[in-house]
Amino acid sequence: MSNGWTNGSNPYVELSRGQWQALRRNTPLTLTEDELEELRGVEDPIDLTEVTDIYLPLTRLLNLHFTGSRERGGAVSAFLGEQGPPPPYVIGIAGSVAVGKSTTARLLHTLLARWPEHPHVELITTDSFLHPNRILEERGLMHRKGFPASYDRRALVRFVAAVKAGAPEVSAPVYSHLEYDIVPNVIQTIKNPDILIVEGLNVLQPAPAHALAVCDFFDFSIYVDAKVEDVRDWYVERFNKLRRTAFADPKSYFRHIAELSDREAVEFARNVWREINERNLVENIAPTRGRADLVLQKGPDHSVRRVRLRRT
Numbered sequence: 001m002s003n004g005w006t007n008g009s010n011p012y013v014e015l016s017r018g019q020w021q022a023l024r025r026n027t028p029l030t031l032t033e034d035e036l037e038e039l040r041g042v043e044d045p046i047d048l049t050e051v052t053d054i055y056l057p058l059t060r061l062l063n064l065h066f067t068g069s070r071e072r073g074g075a076v077s078a079f080l081g082e083q084g085p086p087p088p089y090v091i092g093i094a095g096s097v098a099v100g101k102s103t104t105a106r107l108l109h110t111l112l113a114r115w116p117e118h119p120h121v122e123l124i125t126t127d128s129f130l131h132p133n134r135i136l137e138e139r140g141l142m143h144r145k146g147f148p149a150s151y152d153r154r155a156l157v158r159f160v161a162a163v164k165a166g167a168p169e170v171s172a173p174v175y176s177h178l179e180y181d182i183v184p185n186v187i188q189t190i191k192n193p194d195i196l197i198v199e200g201l202n203v204l205q206p207a208p209a210h211a212l213a214v215c216d217f218f219d220f221s222i223y224v225d226a227k228v229e230d231v232r233d234w235y236v237e238r239f240n241k242l243r244r245t246a247f248a249d250p251k252s253y254f255r256h257i258a259e260l261s262d263r264e265a266v267e268f269a270r271n272v273w274r275e276i277n278e279r280n281l282v283e284n285i286a287p288t289r290g291r292a293d294l295v296l297q298k299g300p301d302h303s304v305r306r307v308r309l310r311r312t
Helices: 017-024 033-039 048-080 101-112 133-138 153-164 228-244 255-259 262-291
Strands: 012-016 089-095 121-125 170-176 181-190 195-199 220-225 294-298 304-310
Touching (some): 017 304, 048 304, 089 101, 089 153, 101 195, 121 181, 153 170
Parallel strands (some): 089 195, 089 220, 220 294
16 A cells, blocks of 8 residues: 655655545445435536445545544643533535535534434534625625635634634524625524534635634644536536526526527536636645645546545
8 A cells, every 4th residue: 555655845645545445444334325425516527436435435534534633632621620412523524616525524524423322423614604695795795705814714713713622502694605695694603513614615715814713723634636627518417407497597697698508518617617616626625735634536427536644
């Protein structure tokens, strides 16, 4: 087995799909095909083989990491003479638009909750911490949605810090992809989970000087990776599917796009990708890949080909 230590500065061990799959050991498959269909993203061809080969070994690793973290936390609490439940274990998941990180997050949310050691798993997406459209419009950022400046970074950090500190209830706004905006007067409440999964484009971004970043509160982080040209093709495919489904809803912010011809829609999607999503990926998202504890490297068919695991 190649250990990935090609030079003295490489902190990762690199594993082929076969090597990674062998690390599943006896982890049972607790997901059905019908359940996977509910979790699968738009134009994401993930199947139960991918779950078995990639996600079951990952849940085994996370379970071991969770158990070790609880033991270390218990030792510190015993030393300090503290009482009370241990703090939640926090997982961050980063990656480009259309790379499949939301499917990864939903799968882990479901699979991890079926381990007896951590049945209460919550999922939050950083979309909930986008500034409302009215603020983005005031700041000239509507065409930079998803870029770091479009988020209320301080609110996101406060939220995760409160969950990590063991607050019994912590609330977050709710984002509507249909309306393309924060929903007024609607909140999501997180109640002292065993595990909190935080999924978003920029969750591995370092903080400004003398400030905290959301990733400072992560116990484990995952980056979902693929070649830029593959993600571009997936984005265009997903866009076309949404044009025929969600965008056709009269309440959709993008309902005007449903009326475009196929040629116009592809041209529009490629322009959006090139001017917004690819720029964000190259300038802000991809540079954070080396901060992740684990990288899932996908091939053109969306399947994970290699896994890079940080050893140090």
